[in-house]
Amino acid sequence: MFDTLTDSFKGAIDKIRFYDDNKALAKALKELKKSLLKADVHHKVVKELLVNVEKEVKGDVGKEKFLKALQNELTRILTAKGNQGFVFASKPPTIVLMIGLQGSGKTTTTGKLAYFLKEQKKKKVLIVAGDLQRLAAVEQLRQICEQIDVTLVADESKTPNQIVKEGIKKAQKELYDVVLIDTAGRLAIDDELMEELASIKKVANPDELFYVADAMTGMDAVRTAQTFKDKIGITGVVLSKFDGDSKGGVAMGIAHQVGVPLRFIGAGEKMPDLEQFIPDRVVSRLMGAGDLDSLAEKTANIIDEKKAKQLSKKIKKGKFNFNDFLEQMETMKKLGSMKSIMGMIPGMGGMAKQIGDMDLENSQELKQIKALISSMTPKERENPELLNNTRKRRLASGAGMSQMHVNRVLKQFKNAGKMAKQFSGKGGMKQMQDMMKQAQGRGIPR
Numbered sequence: 001m002f003d004t005l006t007d008s009f010k011g012a013i014d015k016i017r018f019y020d021d022n023k024a025l026a027k028a029l030k031e032l033k034k035s036l037l038k039a040d041v042h043h044k045v046v047k048e049l050l051v052n053v054e055k056e057v058k059g060d061v062g063k064e065k066f067l068k069a070l071q072n073e074l075t076r077i078l079t080a081k082g083n084q085g086f087v088f089a090s091k092p093p094t095i096v097l098m099i100g101l102q103g104s105g106k107t108t109t110t111g112k113l114a115y116f117l118k119e120q121k122k123k124k125v126l127i128v129a130g131d132l133q134r135l136a137a138v139e140q141l142r143q144i145c146e147q148i149d150v151t152l153v154a155d156e157s158k159t160p161n162q163i164v165k166e167g168i169k170k171a172q173k174e175l176y177d178v179v180l181i182d183t184a185g186r187l188a189i190d191d192e193l194m195e196e197l198a199s200i201k202k203v204a205n206p207d208e209l210f211y212v213a214d215a216m217t218g219m220d221a222v223r224t225a226q227t228f229k230d231k232i233g234i235t236g237v238v239l240s241k242f243d244g245d246s247k248g249g250v251a252m253g254i255a256h257q258v259g260v261p262l263r264f265i266g267a268g269e270k271m272p273d274l275e276q277f278i279p280d281r282v283v284s285r286l287m288g289a290g291d292l293d294s295l296a297e298k299t300a301n302i303i304d305e306k307k308a309k310q311l312s313k314k315i316k317k318g319k320f321n322f323n324d325f326l327e328q329m330e331t332m333k334k335l336g337s338m339k340s341i342m343g344m345i346p347g348m349g350g351m352a353k354q355i356g357d358m359d360l361e362n363s364q365e366l367k368q369i370k371a372l373i374s375s376m377t378p379k380e381r382e383n384p385e386l387l388n389n390t391r392k393r394r395l396a397s398g399a400g401m402s403q404m405h406v407n408r409v410l411k412q413f414k415n416a417g418k419m420a421k422q423f424s425g426k427g428g429m430k431q432m433q434d435m436m437k438q439a440q441g442r443g444i445p446r
């Protein structure tokens with residue numbers, strides 16, 4: 001997510017590793033400056049950060065001290081006064097106005113936020129289509145709501161203010177926890193839009209106003225956030241498209257220059273691809289130290305502990321079969337992109353980059369494997385040894401694979417099962433680490 005920054009911090013930190021003197025500090029600071037500027041961080045922010053880091057380490061240039069100073073400074077810069085993550089109103093429903101320019105990802109983000117609240121916080125969420133000008137926008141919202149199974153209030157024959165009033169009334173009557181109001185977007189900021197938003201704000205009396213900013217637009221995102229803050233008043237920013245070429249500097253700019261806290265980050269087109277922005281956690285990830293808290297939160301509500309235990313028993317006994325595999329695939333899909341998960345595991349940030357956008361849902365190979373497994377009988381899935389050549393041929397043609405490919409998949413699965421069994425035994429974790437070290441030693445590019 002912050003690849004460029006994480007990489008360049010590593011570079012700066014490595015400069016310190018070998019020397020413990022002031023020259024090393026100067027070198028590391030220079031490296032840091034270069035990398036921050038390259039990551040699109042505003043030059044004033046860079047200057048401030050460098051001065052503070054230098055002040056903090058003065059006299060003691062050890063690596064630990066440098067890391068700690070950098071960590072403190074980054075956390076300070078990324079922290080703006082205000083709420084963190086999602087904050088519920090003391091009296092439900094919590095009303096959130098979603099605002100942003102057209103194409104910024106506002107509609108998608110509204111869906112993602114609803115999905116996050118529903119899946120991770122177990123809340124009852126209502127979405128209101130306040131953007132009634134563009135029919136396509138209402139239709140898009142309708143599709144998203146269907147996909148995530150969230151109720152939508154929309155009526156193209158009404159005015160935005162009417163529909164917002166209606167939505168809130170419904171939420172109060174039917175005890176919804178959260179109301180997300182999608183508002184009209186424009187290609188650029190204009191007076192008419194600002195008036196419409198001000199009017200909706202009056203009617204909705206929201207607890208929060210989230211401005212959705214497209215991270216790909218770099219410093220423009222910082223500027224427009226400032227304008228919306230001045231004209232309408234915003235309580236948080238959600239940065240969308242952070243999976244793109246965005247360099248991370250925009251996150252610092254919004255927190256530090258605009259002074260509005262970043263609340264969420266969208267890093268992918270799918271509904272699970274939204275993460276809470278909690279500064280010290282993000283800094284931990286930035287420094288390549290992972291973020292186990294977020295990972296635990298994300299998995300806790302999706303992975304059923306009892307099932308996980310059953311599964312681990314099966315693996316230990318070497319009984320993991322294709323039925324379990326299919327189930328695991330479904331769970332993985334709910335976790336979002338592989339890349340974002342890897343970035344949360346300490347030491348795996350580098351690997352996340354390698355994996356890139358490995359897409360579980362759309363991978364051709366996995367689609368074929370799924371088709372193959374789906375056409376097996378439950379018995380065959382439990383025990384693939386039952387498959388004879390005739391069956392294999394039939395399965396192969398059904399899944400659009402060659403028989404050789406089918407044989408390869410079956411063999412791989414058998415081997416994977418064996419390996420998993422080995423690793424799940426005593427000292428398995430150590431064995432795995434050794435293997436990874438070996439692999440790294442062999443020079444797998446990072």
Ligand code: GDP
Nearest residue numbers: 102103104105106107108240241266267268269
């Ligand atoms: P709106 O006009 O502001 O409502 O924008 P949309 O929600 O329609 O999003 C515009 C485009 O950006 C769509 O193609 C979305 O799929 C895409 N998009 C939104 N958020 C993200 C994100 O976090 N990452 C990526 N890669 N694409 C996104």
